[in-house]
Amino acid sequence: MKPAVILVGADKGGVGKTTVSRALLDYLAANNILTRAFDTEFPRGTLKRFHGPIAEVVDITQTSDQMRILDTLNSAQIKVSVIDTRAGALSATLRALRDVGFLEAVKSNDFTFTLLHVLGPSIASLDEIAETAPFIEGANYFLVKNHINATTFFEWDPVTNRRYFERVNPAGEIVIPKLDEMAYEQVEIAGVPFSTFVANKTAEGDPANSSFVLRGYVRTWQNKIAEELRRVRLLDILAQRT
Amino acid sequence: MLPGRDGRGPGDPPDDAEEARPPPRSYVFICCAPHGRVGVSTTARLLSDYFLASRRGFVGFDADPHEPDYAQRFSGRARNVDLNSTQGQIDVIDRLLVPDGEAKIIDLWSRSYDRFFTLIQDIGFVEEARSQNVEPVILFHADPSQASPSAAYQLAQALPTVETLLTYNEGAAPFGPQLQDKLALYPPHRRLKIGALDALVGRALQPLDLSLSYFLLDPPSEMSLVVRAGLKAWLTPIFAQFRAFEMRRALEDASWLI
Numbered sequence: 001m002k003p004a005v006i007l008v009g010a011d012k013g014g015v016g017k018t019t020v021s022r023a024l025l026d027y028l029a030a031n032n033i034l035t036r037a038f039d040t041e042f043p044r045g046t047l048k049r050f051h052g053p054i055a056e057v058v059d060i061t062q063t064s065d066q067m068r069i070l071d072t073l074n075s076a077q078i079k080v081s082v083i084d085t086r087a088g089a090l091s092a093t094l095r096a097l098r099d100v101g102f103l104e105a106v107k108s109n110d111f112t113f114t115l116l117h118v119l120g121p122s123i124a125s126l127d128e129i130a131e132t133a134p135f136i137e138g139a140n141y142f143l144v145k146n147h148i149n150a151t152t153f154f155e156w157d158p159v160t161n162r163r164y165f166e167r168v169n170p171a172g173e174i175v176i177p178k179l180d181e182m183a184y185e186q187v188e189i190a191g192v193p194f195s196t197f198v199a200n201k202t203a204e205g206d207p208a209n210s211s212f213v214l215r216g217y218v219r220t221w222q223n224k225i226a227e228e229l230r231r232v233r234l235l236d237i238l239a240q241r242t
Numbered sequence: 243m244l245p246g247r248d249g250r251g252p253g254d255p256p257d258d259a260e261e262a263r264p265p266p267r268s269y270v271f272i273c274c275a276p277h278g279r280v281g282v283s284t285t286a287r288l289l290s291d292y293f294l295a296s297r298r299g300f301v302g303f304d305a306d307p308h309e310p311d312y313a314q315r316f317s318g319r320a321r322n323v324d325l326n327s328t329q330g331q332i333d334v335i336d337r338l339l340v341p342d343g344e345a346k347i348i349d350l351w352s353r354s355y356d357r358f359f360t361l362i363q364d365i366g367f368v369e370e371a372r373s374q375n376v377e378p379v380i381l382f383h384a385d386p387s388q389a390s391p392s393a394a395y396q397l398a399q400a401l402p403t404v405e406t407l408l409t410y411n412e413g414a415a416p417f418g419p420q421l422q423d424k425l426a427l428y429p430p431h432r433r434l435k436i437g438a439l440d441a442l443v444g445r446a447l448q449p450l451d452l453s454l455s456y457f458l459l460d461p462p463s464e465m466s467l468v469v470r471a472g473l474k475a476w477l478t479p480i481f482a483q484f485r486a487f488e489m490r491r492a493l494e495d496a497s498w499l500i
Contacts (some may be wrong), residue, residue, distance in 0.1 A: 128431065155357045180328055182328040182329070182332075183328070183330070211332045211335075211336050212335060212336055212339055212364060212365065212367075212370060213328065213331045213332045213336060213361075214332065214366075216329070216335075216361075216364060216365020216366055216367070216370075217364070218364065219330075219365070220364045220365060
């Protein structure tokens with residue numbers, strides 16, 4: 001298996017990048033894929049709060065941290081790295097990856113690169129698609145429609161929809177369904193991975209006392225995401241079984 | 243689910259042997275119909291009074307936020323819940339899963355019918371309940387509308403392992419002379435018949451403070467003899483059916499029987 005990098009990002013804030021990263025890490029763990037995660041929300045690190053043992057907080061604009069991620073891709077025993085970019089840092093991260101030659105190496109087939117571009121329901125968010133297009137050659141580029149509320153992605157307006165979604169040729173779209181607000185907040189309070197919450201455990205592995213209804217909502221939501229990731233054959237992409 | 247045989251009341255302390263014994267299976271009775279005014283609240287009320295009459299407790303939920311008739315009748319034991327809110331769902335579902343041996347009764351508002359059954363499928367309620375020794379039972383209320391049998395089939399398909407009692411209330415949702423033909427359109431569930439009540443006797447049921455369980459034990463002296471007899475004649479076969487259900491389930495659960 002070649003080293004694989006999954007970049008989860010968006011330039012717009014509040015579209016649920018870290019939520020998608022967390023769901024992704026749970027999915028990979030459930031499929032026995034050992035993963036390391038990099039949280040670029042420096043210095044606070046939201047992802048780190050939920051996935052502490054496998055996540056490191058890095059400043060992607062710093063050379064030393066770029067080295068921590070990229071120079072270890074070949075040497076690390078864990079072959080899948082998930083990078084959760086902080087708000088506003090997708091373009092900067094892609095430029096940095098281009099400048100250090102990572103994107104060239106992807107084109108040469110040295111690494112597998114998957115970009116999960118998380119979209120919010122706004123024109124500003126859709127504008128990012130065009131800005132991202134120059135960087136996606138050789139990458140598995142997925143548009144992630146994160147339904148953080150009941151809104152649509154301009155599907156009701158074919159002109160607007162086409163204008164944005166026809167500019168690029170993504171490998172596919174991934175739809176993240178809406179999670180019940182109270183369930184989401186309870187996981188926030190618990191500060192554990194979604195799967196740990198569903199298993200009714202604390203971060204320390206002790207029995208928790210979370211509502212079955214809320215755990216059920218999270219489990220159903222996770223199952224739908226897993227279905228989406230299976231549909232786009234993410235595991236095959238990581239294993240180069242395309 | 244057959245306590246009360248030793249004649250002790252629910253408040254009496256258990257002896258040592260009982261303390262070591264796990265609580266009996268807890269039943270969750272979901273009284274429901276996709277349409278309103280077909281006798282769902284009446285069945286919830288009858289079940290509640292059946293448990294009280296046999297000196298057992300229960301926990302009730304009234305899912306109708308506008309006319310919580312059931313909750314008002316059992317104010318200490320049943321409460322009004324809003325299944326449209328996540329908090330309301332937690333209040334009901336998490337309580338249903340407590341394996342305390344006490345019966346839980348839901349008076350499901352017809353407008354919450356779809357939402358409730360979608361929810362319990364989505365969150366895997368039935369599997370979780372069984373793992374906690376909690377057994378759901380659906381009392382699906384038939385009505386003469388064309389949509390009713392197909393709704394019953396949909397529910398049976400969605401929850402195939404849950405016992406459903408096809409409940410028909412001859413007073414609230416009369417089928418008329420073609421009763422058997424119309425009931426034959428439903429899935430082959432066991433049936434529960436709630437008989438029709440004479441209008442005059444039915445009026446005696448209306449006061450919120452009329453407890454059917456107390457009525458059986460000690461009928462109010464001011465009540466007409468005719469009404470008393472009518473009510474008793476109506477209640478007796480209904481409670482007999484509840485008892486038959488319990489006995490059948492107890493026999494099915496008896497591992498010592500070959």
